Amino acid sequence: MPDPMMTVPRGIAGVPRARDHDALQKASVALEATFLAEMLKHAGMGEAQDSFGGGIGEAQFASFLQQEQATALAEASGIGLAESLFHALVKGDRP
Incomplete structure (x- = not known):
């Protein structure tokens, strides 16, 4: 999958x-x-529980679950990081 940040087209002087x-x-x-x-991941979301856990299979797919949960959070307004990044990218190099 291509890096989304590398595929952003730029206009004159690097301003989108x-x-x-x-x-x-x-x-x-x-x-x-x-x-x-x-x-x-660092908060421990998706880690296998000690008792009645999903075993090795759960550990193998925990990162997929974390990524999908994070994507759902970001698409539902997230923590505001995407909005800040978007405004910074739109502003570009303009003073």
Whole structure:
């Protein structure tokens, strides 16, 4: 899967064109989802329980669950990181 941040087209002087805002929004949400997935991992979300856990299979697929939970959080307004990133990217290099 290509890196969403690397596929954002740029206009004159590196400032995104207005029609590129959808791509910037998607990239911002994807970056927030990646950040949230790491935070969920470090918080212990999805780790196997000691008793009545899912065994080795649960441990193998925990990262997929964390990523999907993080994506759902980011798409539902998340923690505001995507919005901040989007506005910073739209502003670009302009003073």
